[in-house]
Amino acid sequence: MARRGETIELAVLGLLHESPMHGYELRKRLNLMLGWGRVLSYGSLYPALKKMLRAGLIVESAPPPSPGGAVSRRQRIVYQLTKTGEREFARLMAEVGPTAWEDDNFDIRFAFFSRTDMEIRLRVLEGRRTRLQERLERVQGQLARTQKEVDQYAIELQRHGVESVEREVRWLSDLINAERAGPQPVKPETSGTETSERGPNQSAPLKND
Amino acid sequence: MARRGETIELAVLGLLHESPMHGYELRKRLNLMLGWGRVLSYGSLYPALKKMLRAGLIVESAPPPSPGGAVSRRQRIVYQLTKTGEREFARLMAEVGPTAWEDDNFDIRFAFFSRTDMEIRLRVLEGRRTRLQERLERVQGQLARTQKEVDQYAIELQRHGVESVEREVRWLSDLINAERAGPQPVKPETSGTETSERGPNQSAPLKND
DNA sequence: GTTAGCATGTAAGGAGTTACATGATTTT
DNA sequence: AAAATCATGTAACTCCTTACATGCTAAC
Numbered sequence: 001m002a003r004r005g006e007t008i009e010l011a012v013l014g015l016l017h018e019s020p021m022h023g024y025e026l027r028k029r030l031n032l033m034l035g036w037g038r039v040l041s042y043g044s045l046y047p048a049l050k051k052m053l054r055a056g057l058i059v060e061s062a063p064p065p066s067p068g069g070a071v072s073r074r075q076r077i078v079y080q081l082t083k084t085g086e087r088e089f090a091r092l093m094a095e096v097g098p099t100a101w102e103d104d105n106f107d108i109r110f111a112f113f114s115r116t117d118m119e120i121r122l123r124v125l126e127g128r129r130t131r132l133q134e135r136l137e138r139v140q141g142q143l144a145r146t147q148k149e150v151d152q153y154a155i156e157l158q159r160h161g162v163e164s165v166e167r168e169v170r171w172l173s174d175l176i177n178a179e180r181a182g183p184q185p186v187k188p189e190t191s192g193t194e195t196s197e198r199g200p201n202q203s204a205p206l207k208n209d
Numbered sequence: 210m211a212r213r214g215e216t217i218e219l220a221v222l223g224l225l226h227e228s229p230m231h232g233y234e235l236r237k238r239l240n241l242m243l244g245w246g247r248v249l250s251y252g253s254l255y256p257a258l259k260k261m262l263r264a265g266l267i268v269e270s271a272p273p274p275s276p277g278g279a280v281s282r283r284q285r286i287v288y289q290l291t292k293t294g295e296r297e298f299a300r301l302m303a304e305v306g307p308t309a310w311e312d313d314n315f316d317i318r319f320a321f322f323s324r325t326d327m328e329i330r331l332r333v334l335e336g337r338r339t340r341l342q343e344r345l346e347r348v349q350g351q352l353a354r355t356q357k358e359v360d361q362y363a364i365e366l367q368r369h370g371v372e373s374v375e376r377e378v379r380w381l382s383d384l385i386n387a388e389r390a391g392p393q394p395v396k397p398e399t400s401g402t403e404t405s406e407r408g409p410n411q412s413a414p415l416k417n418d
Numbered sequence: 419g420t421t422a423g424c425a426t427g428t429a430a431g432g433a434g435t436t437a438c439a440t441g442a443t444t445t446t
Numbered sequence: 447a448a449a450a451t452c453a454t455g456t457a458a459c460t461c462c463t464t465a466c467a468t469g470c471t472a473a474c
Binding site: 022023024025042043046047050075076077 | 452453454455456457
């Protein structure tokens with residue numbers, strides 16, 4: 001199991017983990033979050049939601065009564081996570097293997113890191129890093145072998161690719177070190193906003209530079 | 210016209226532009242070239258080749274007689290570009306619009322830059338850069354707006370994304386400048402290998418470093 | 419002689435996009 | 447009152463992957 005296409009599912013579970021939402025808004029948030037290129041279409045989202053409903057991962061929940069009055073402005077369908085859905089979210093986040101290290105899937109997992117614990121974060125970060133390093137070795141070996149005969153533009157493309165991946169590896173290493181350094185407040189000064197409410201790990205060991 | 214999936218077509222045309230080849234080898238070369246993630250499968254390649262045959266873009270050509278003897282080791286099918294194919298390649302390379310600026314399509318075009326002329330190279334590079342800058346503006350604006358409420362990991366992901374795109378913009382700018390500086394030899398010292406044979410532009414204005 | 423890799427294909431199906439269809443609410 | 451945008455959906459289609467099926471050739 002765990003083929004592709006659990007991408008949307010995981011993303012929806014992650015967003016609903018935070019708070020109930022309707023489809024239209026889910027799409028918007030997703031597009032902001034993963035908007036580096038593709039845009040998620042309704043044609044994918046709504047069928048996926050139906051499927052998740054059938055699977056019992058989410059339920060329709062009435063929208064909170066609007067403070068204005070008794071106007072039943074019901075045409076938005078608000079979805080909410082079930083216990084099963086929460087468990088499925090945890091399962092998917094913890095999952096290892098090829099799927100988790102791929103670009104899109106990694107990004108989604110990373111974006112929801114606050115909703116897992118450090119052990120899993122480390123496993124995902126390290127898995128991703130290992131996979132990138134494997135790629136690097138393969139490509140660099142190949143570059144060294146064919147250097148001479150190949151087109152200059154093709155080589156330049158490879159070179160730039162290698163450089164980008166190397167950068168990402170360094171980024172991952174920094175994050176891994178930060179995680180290992182243990183839970184430190186993101187910014188020591190920021191105590192204005194109360195964020196201690198959910199999950200086993202509010203304190204993200206992330207240093208913003 | 211010009212939907213997705215011309216990705217494979219363009220790649221095949223580009224490779225065959227260099228020299229005739231059979232399917233198996235096409236796949237290998239393509240996977241090396243664009244191997245940053247996905248791997249092209251036979252299930253895509255062979256049907257695509259058939260389609261291109263029907264469209265008259267390529268023809269089967271007998272493999273060159275093996276120097277050993279008269280053994281007709283025919284089970285490889287060697288494809289060769291037709292005039293129509295060459296024209297289609299030129300058309301696709303010159304094409305502007307969204308398709309050309311997307312990640313995969315841009316990479317393929319770039320890899321075959323030696324087979325077009327500077328005017329087109331510049332158009333593609335600038336188009337790509339503009340598109341990336343648009344993305345940046347959108348995301349940065351959005352980041353500034355939501356900075357406060359959003360999850361730290363999600364923000365870190367965005368930040369890293371922005372940085373990567375900014376790097377790519379700089380890379381493109383360097384390439385554009387190099388192109389504008391006009392055709393200069395790639396390396397002034399390299400005169401050992403004769404490379405003046407094909408196309409309108411042997412001299413790629415690429416500076417390695 | 420048997421394994422490993424070369425070489426070509428097909429069928430089924432997954433995942434998502436485009437385009438279409440519809441209607442309510444908010445803004446101008 | 448019109449236009450924009452919110453909101454939900456469906457049908458058809460595209461592109462591609464996976465898994466299967468088949469046989470040749472080279473190496474061990």
